[in-house]
Amino acid sequence: MGNPEVKLYEYLIGTLSEKEAGEIKSWIEASDKNQMIFDQIKSVYDNSEINEGQFKPNVDIAWNAVDLATSNTPKQKQVFFSTFYRVAAAIVVMVGLAYVAMQGDLFVDYQTIATGEDEQREVQLADGTVVTLNENSQLRFPKEFSSDERKVKLVGQAFFEVARDEMKPFQIVGPQTSVQVLGTSFDLISRVDYSNINVVTGKVAFTSNNNDEQQLILIMGQQASMSGKTMVNEGRLDSNALAWRTGELTFNSTPIAEVVETLNQHFEVSITYDEQISECLITSTFKDKKLKEILEILYTISKIENSQDGDNIKLSGPGC
Amino acid sequence: MPNTNDLELIDRLSNDDRKAFEEIFRTYYSELCGFCLKYVRVETTAEEIVQEIFINIWDRRAELSITVSIKAYLYTAVRNRSFNYLKLQLPKEQKKVEVDNIGIFESDTREDEMMLDELKEQVKMAIDQLPNKCRIIFNLSRNSGLTYKEIAEELDISVKTVENQIGLALKKLREQLQPVWDKIMVLLVGIFCHFF
Numbered sequence: 001m002g003n004p005e006v007k008l009y010e011y012l013i014g015t016l017s018e019k020e021a022g023e024i025k026s027w028i029e030a031s032d033k034n035q036m037i038f039d040q041i042k043s044v045y046d047n048s049e050i051n052e053g054q055f056k057p058n059v060d061i062a063w064n065a066v067d068l069a070t071s072n073t074p075k076q077k078q079v080f081f082s083t084f085y086r087v088a089a090a091i092v093v094m095v096g097l098a099y100v101a102m103q104g105d106l107f108v109d110y111q112t113i114a115t116g117e118d119e120q121r122e123v124q125l126a127d128g129t130v131v132t133l134n135e136n137s138q139l140r141f142p143k144e145f146s147s148d149e150r151k152v153k154l155v156g157q158a159f160f161e162v163a164r165d166e167m168k169p170f171q172i173v174g175p176q177t178s179v180q181v182l183g184t185s186f187d188l189i190s191r192v193d194y195s196n197i198n199v200v201t202g203k204v205a206f207t208s209n210n211n212d213e214q215q216l217i218l219i220m221g222q223q224a225s226m227s228g229k230t231m232v233n234e235g236r237l238d239s240n241a242l243a244w245r246t247g248e249l250t251f252n253s254t255p256i257a258e259v260v261e262t263l264n265q266h267f268e269v270s271i272t273y274d275e276q277i278s279e280c281l282i283t284s285t286f287k288d289k290k291l292k293e294i295l296e297i298l299y300t301i302s303k304i305e306n307s308q309d310g311d312n313i314k315l316s317g318p319g320c
Numbered sequence: 321m322p323n324t325n326d327l328e329l330i331d332r333l334s335n336d337d338r339k340a341f342e343e344i345f346r347t348y349y350s351e352l353c354g355f356c357l358k359y360v361r362v363e364t365t366a367e368e369i370v371q372e373i374f375i376n377i378w379d380r381r382a383e384l385s386i387t388v389s390i391k392a393y394l395y396t397a398v399r400n401r402s403f404n405y406l407k408l409q410l411p412k413e414q415k416k417v418e419v420d421n422i423g424i425f426e427s428d429t430r431e432d433e434m435m436l437d438e439l440k441e442q443v444k445m446a447i448d449q450l451p452n453k454c455r456i457i458f459n460l461s462r463n464s465g466l467t468y469k470e471i472a473e474e475l476d477i478s479v480k481t482v483e484n485q486i487g488l489a490l491k492k493l494r495e496q497l498q499p500v501w502d503k504i505m506v507l508l509v510g511i512f513c514h515f516f
Binding site: 003005006009013015037040041043044045047048049050052053055056057059062063065066067069070110111112113114116117118119138140155 | 341342345346349350353354355357358361362363364365366367368370371372374375378379405408409439440442443444445447448449458459461462463467483486487490491493494497501
């Protein structure tokens with residue numbers, strides 16, 4: 001029996017001859033272990049079916065997108081936030097399912113990369129721009145940029161290092177906001193009702209798709225976010241927001257409340273702390289450290305103890 | 321051969337009739353997305369591909385030559401575009417953050433209440449984690465109804481490669497799902513014990 005797993009799979013999809021099928025059945029019945037292997041392959045087989053009946057795309061939204069992309073409005077000149085986008089934004093409702101195919105892109109070949117849970121991917125675009133995609137995100141980009149603009153679409157989170165080209169602004173269109181840059185590096189979260197940008201170098205224009213008067217021009221070291229319909233200039237860049245990519249968490253006389261919030265987000269846990277240590281300020285840099293190690297270090301520097309109950313961690317201590 | 325209704329729609333379409341275009345779109349959009357999903361596994365991707373096809377049809381409406389039914393024409397377009405899309409994904413190796421296999425399942429806080437239909441979710445996640453080429457080939461075999469030979473031809477690889485990748489997928493999936501099956505066994509034993 002060559003590779004039993006493959007043969008069992010072929011038995012289930014029905015591509016074995018009668019003779020082979022008979023052989024496999026004997027093999028299964030030969031021992032409990034074989035039966036178990038068959039059960040597992042069958043489990044994989046049963047649960048890997050894609051039931052397209054459960055996929056119900058919103059036809060109205062999709063039609064609006066296609067209608068828009070094929071309607072005969074003249075192509076806009078190089079205006080950053082043209083009428084087209086205002087109209088497009090009004091129609092692309094916050095469902096995030098259907099992308100608006102943009103006018104002038106009819107002959108451009110698009111590619112989409114997507115990441116799943118706990119997956120990160122890096123891609124280099126035709127102009128040299130490097131994009132690092134965080135988990136559960138999708139980036140859509142043309143294989144070759146058109147002659148007067150560089151435009152990509154993002155849902156999720158990515159870090160961009162945009163190659164400088166003054167003649168061709170680089171634009172990232174998301175479900176809620178758009179970002180326009182000349183040549184910069186920044187971290188961008190782009191979702192249906194939440195967006196956040198941390199600018200590491202250069203200068204960017206951060207705009208709501210729904211209202212292009214809602215716009216912030218940000219320079220290096222600045223941060224902005226949009227939640228629902230509210231756009232906020234958050235002031236200083238949050239270097240810990242980049243931790244997913246750099247693996248580095250930095251605290252500089254940071255109050256314990258903020259430390260806890262950062263750890264919760266980065267490690268996806270639920271940490272709470274006692275009143276007693278609420279005055280503690282933490283100064284430390286953690287590079288590629290596991291949560292356990294960080295908690296040990298918190299004990300060393302501030303006598304902060306931790307007790308763990310599944311995903312819930314409680315911090316306590318004598319205070320600072 | 322396109323039926324009379326199809327012929328009329330195609331004719332109106334080539335004469336810039338938006339209503340005809342919309343009618344064709346609304347008639348077939350959902351089912352085409354479902355069909356595409358079987359190839360590409362990601363809902364947003366399926367919608368994009370189908371939308372691109374329609375945009376393309378409108379754009380070329382003057383020179384369209386449909387000798388089969390509209391439905392057959394559309395399904396063929398989806399199939400071709402899906403393969404083009406998948407072929408583009410093949411050479412890219414994903415960079416994965418190494419995650420301890422046991423760790424993934426242990427972080428599920430609802431351990432005791434794990435329902436059996438979560439298994440489908442777990443299997444989906446495990447498939448998401450397969451290397452690109454492996455996942456694409458396994459999915460095509462499982463869901464698009466293509467034989468190894470057909471898959472090999474469309475993706476421009478050998479039949480042996482297809483078979484190896486399927487073997488690899490099965491092996492990895494069994495490994496990934498081992499802890500899940502162990503938990504289900506415990507759950508089932510627990511349920512049975514309640515009856516005695």
